[in-house]
Amino acid sequence: MKPDHDHRSDTVSTELDRLRHDGETIGGRAMPDAPADPNDAAERWGGRIGRTLGWLAAAFLLYQLVMAYSS
Numbered sequence: 001m002k003p004d005h006d007h008r009s010d011t012v013s014t015e016l017d018r019l020r021h022d023g024e025t026i027g028g029r030a031m032p033d034a035p036a037d038p039n040d041a042a043e044r045w046g047g048r049i050g051r052t053l054g055w056l057a058a059a060f061l062l063y064q065l066v067m068a069y070s071s
Contacts, residue, residue: 036043 038044
């Protein structure tokens with residue numbers, strides 16, 4: 001009995017094409033960009049808080065690195 005590899009290959013390639021198309025439209029580049037309002041206080045404070053937390057996390061990791069390897 002001979003396996004039907006051609007049919008399986010066609011089905012797999014069709015499914016991969018469908019997933020590639022769906023992936024780009026669900027969460028990828030096809031999503032519209034909402035413009036940020038520069039006068040919105042939540043947008044300004046969110047950016048400030050995010051940057052501050054990022055710098056604090058980087059400083060903490062650098063401190064941990066120095067403390068772990070400076071003997």
